[in-house]
Amino acid sequence: MIEMAKTKTGATSAKEFTWDTIKWPQVEEQVRRLQMRIAKATREGRYGKVKALQWLLTHSLSAKLLAVKRVTQNTGGKTPGVDGIIWQTQKQKMAAAMSLKRHGYRPKPLKRVYIPKKAKGHRPLSIPSMICRGHQALHLLALEPVIEMKADKNAYGFRPKRSAVDAIDQCFIILSRKNNAQWILEGDIRACFDTISHQWLQDNVTMDKDILRKWLKAGYIEKNTFHLTERGTSQGSIISPTLLNATLSGLEATVKAVSTSFDKVHISVYADDFIATGATKEVLEEKIKPAIEAFLCERGLELSQEKTRISHIKDGFNFLGFNIRKYGDKLLIKPSVESKNSFLKDIRDTIKKNKTAKTENLIRLLNPKLRGWTNYFRHVVSKETFSYVDHNIFKSLWKWASYRHPNKNATWVKDKYFRTQGFQHWIFRAKVPTKDKETANLDLIKASRVAIKRHVKIRAEATPYDPRFNDYFKQRARSKARDYVGKPDPMELGLMKA
Numbered sequence: 001m002i003e004m005a006k007t008k009t010g011a012t013s014a015k016e017f018t019w020d021t022i023k024w025p026q027v028e029e030q031v032r033r034l035q036m037r038i039a040k041a042t043r044e045g046r047y048g049k050v051k052a053l054q055w056l057l058t059h060s061l062s063a064k065l066l067a068v069k070r071v072t073q074n075t076g077g078k079t080p081g082v083d084g085i086i087w088q089t090q091k092q093k094m095a096a097a098m099s100l101k102r103h104g105y106r107p108k109p110l111k112r113v114y115i116p117k118k119a120k121g122h123r124p125l126s127i128p129s130m131i132c133r134g135h136q137a138l139h140l141l142a143l144e145p146v147i148e149m150k151a152d153k154n155a156y157g158f159r160p161k162r163s164a165v166d167a168i169d170q171c172f173i174i175l176s177r178k179n180n181a182q183w184i185l186e187g188d189i190r191a192c193f194d195t196i197s198h199q200w201l202q203d204n205v206t207m208d209k210d211i212l213r214k215w216l217k218a219g220y221i222e223k224n225t226f227h228l229t230e231r232g233t234s235q236g237s238i239i240s241p242t243l244l245n246a247t248l249s250g251l252e253a254t255v256k257a258v259s260t261s262f263d264k265v266h267i268s269v270y271a272d273d274f275i276a277t278g279a280t281k282e283v284l285e286e287k288i289k290p291a292i293e294a295f296l297c298e299r300g301l302e303l304s305q306e307k308t309r310i311s312h313i314k315d316g317f318n319f320l321g322f323n324i325r326k327y328g329d330k331l332l333i334k335p336s337v338e339s340k341n342s343f344l345k346d347i348r349d350t351i352k353k354n355k356t357a358k359t360e361n362l363i364r365l366l367n368p369k370l371r372g373w374t375n376y377f378r379h380v381v382s383k384e385t386f387s388y389v390d391h392n393i394f395k396s397l398w399k400w401a402s403y404r405h406p407n408k409n410a411t412w413v414k415d416k417y418f419r420t421q422g423f424q425h426w427i428f429r430a431k432v433p434t435k436d437k438e439t440a441n442l443d444l445i446k447a448s449r450v451a452i453k454r455h456v457k458i459r460a461e462a463t464p465y466d467p468r469f470n471d472y473f474k475q476r477a478r479s480k481a482r483d484y485v486g487k488p489d490p491m492e493l494g495l496m497k498a
Contacts, residue, residue: 019090022065030062031141039145039465042206050206054142058208064097067137071130071238081129082111082221100134107132107214110234112222118342124194126220126234136215136239139207145465146206147245152252153460157271158241160464161473164320165379167270168333169457171324174266174277175313176331181264181277185284186317188307189296192272193240194232196247197300201233205246215239231300244271247299251292258291259283268319275319284310322380333380340385343373344392351396355403359417359430362400363444366393370445379455386447397428397444424449 034057041049057063071077072087080086087096110126117123128136144160151159156167174180198216202209215237219228233240252267255276259265264279265288276292278284289303289310296302311317316325321339325332347369354362374386401417402410418426419441428444458476462469 019094024069027062027065030060031057031066034060034063035141035145036465036467038142039149039463042146042149043466047206050146054146054207057142058102058138061097063138063141064100064134067100067134067141068093068097070137071133074133074238076127076236079127080111081127081132082108083129085130087130096130096134099131100138102208102211105131105135105211105214107135107218109218109226110220110236112220112227123235125236127236128218128234132215132218133238135211136237139211140239140242143205143207143239143246144242147242147249148463148465150249151245151463152249152267152269154252154267155245155248155269156458157269157273158245161462161476162458164270165376165455166458167268168320168322168324168380169455170266170268171275171319172331172333173457174268175324175326178329181266181279182313183278183281183284184311184313184317185276185278185288185292186307186309186311186319187274187276187292188304189272190302190304191232192301193235193244195300195302196232196243198231200299201243201247205243241271247301248272251295254291254295255288258287263287270320273320275317281310281312321376335377335380335382335385339377340389343369344389347393348396351400355400360432360442363428363430363442367445370447374445374447374450378450378452381452383448383452386450389447393444393447394426394428419443 034053038050038053038057041047041053068087072093078086078088087093108129108131110128110132113125113127114122115125148159154167154170156162156164156170175184198213201216202213205212216233217229219226220234221227233243248269251269251274255265255267259278262279263283264277265283266277268275276284276288278288289308293303309317313324313326313331316323318324318336318338321336323334323336347366350365350369351362354365357365374382377385397417398413401413405413405416417428419429421427424446427441427446429441431439432442434440456476456479459469459472462472464473
């Protein structure tokens with residue numbers, strides 16, 4: 001195997017080798033080492049050194065290889081931009097990595113498409129070309145350590161090792177006790193990605209300014225017509241979420257600066273959604289909301305007056321698909337009614353669209369949806385909701401099975417599509433062949449069988465770019481692996497012989 005030679009700086013030389021001979025652990029370690037140095041320089045306020053290390057990282061072969069790997073393995077890796085090019089073969093990927101050079105790079109316009117919103121209407125999505133995605137992924141490796149060091153402690157969206165469940169658990173911490181704040185400001189930023197000020201980004205984001213300017217001014221093509229971009233970052237670009245985090249960094253310090261401990265002001269942020277707590281409605285109306293509006297205005301953003309509201313905890317509020325409300329003195333967090341209904345609608349639509357599909361294929365379509373949805377909500381008070389979901393899915397499946405066999409009675413339909421095991425009844429199943437030429441049961445996941453387990457929130461100050469937390473993240477990874485719902489289950493994977 002051809003080795004990748006290292007320079008004194010830790011970068012990889014351009015010695016000839018092929019994509020399938022790359023030692024990825026070695027590549028990742030080289031990139032990681034430079035990222036840790038960038039983060040350390042940022043903590044120390046040595047921004048001259050930060051820029052020098054960023055230049056070194058973005059010109060290293062290891063970072064270029066890792067950037068191409070990320071782009072091609074991403075879920076959108078098979079979606080081309082305006083040039084129709086995608087990187088599929090090993091030769092194309094290697095050539096792409098070698099082509100990621102700053103000199104002579106000119107971004108291509110983005111391809112504009114529209115995707116439906118959960119509510120009415122459509123959301124614009126701008127798709128960069130593969131070469132632009134590669135450059136963005138490369139510079140993201142150098143930018144992310146800087147943003148992590150500057151990010152608010154209680155910001156959880158689009159950050160490594162953090163999730164929406166951490167943001168929800170922060171809500172529990174700041175609202176669950178009797179002496180906690182009783183009023184909540186639900187913040188909604190109007191068209192956040194589309195309205196960020198280009199000038200603010202160029203003045204405040206620590207990265208190659210020329211490259212950033214080119215991305216921001218690349219424009220987009222819609223219906224064969226070129227349009228200029230005067231503000232905002234494209235939804236669909238790899239680096240846009242990190243640019244959003246850079247834009248909103250400092251929000252927590254802003255609200256703390258205009259309040260006192262008696263105001264009980266705390267914040268939980270996930271991407272462009274956030275909530276702020278206050279001891280009284282007046283605190284939120286007269287202090288916090290004006291401070292947030294001024295903070296956003298400086299960055300070209302504004303609150304949506306229609307969606308931003310102030311609520312009492314006894315009335316409850318929705319955040320990230322959860323409903324958070326106090327019943328008496330007890331705070332309960334549940335899946336919101338909207339989340340439940342939206343999920344069931346998706347399941348029903350999937351079943352209706354597959355009226356003639358094999359039972360096995362239908363189960364393989366539904367199981368990932370059920371697994372993902374239950375994993376997201378399994379950390380809160382969801383048992384009753386999970387049972388409700390199971391009941392409604394059963395009704396849809398019974399209708400689906402009865403439609404396929406209009407001349408058969410209920411007993412026949414039950415025996416063909418459902419089975420019993422132990423105390424589990426009405427398990428929707430399909431008989432599938434096994435390697436030893438026998439048959440096994442491939443079962444549909446039951447939401448009510450998913451155990452409810454409390455999530456342990458990440459420490460507010462923890463970041464993977466600080467060596468002080470290395471052991472902490474290793475411990476969290478071990479704990480998460482033990483609790484993961486996606487472990488092989490004989491009833492789901494069809495390993496139980498029929």
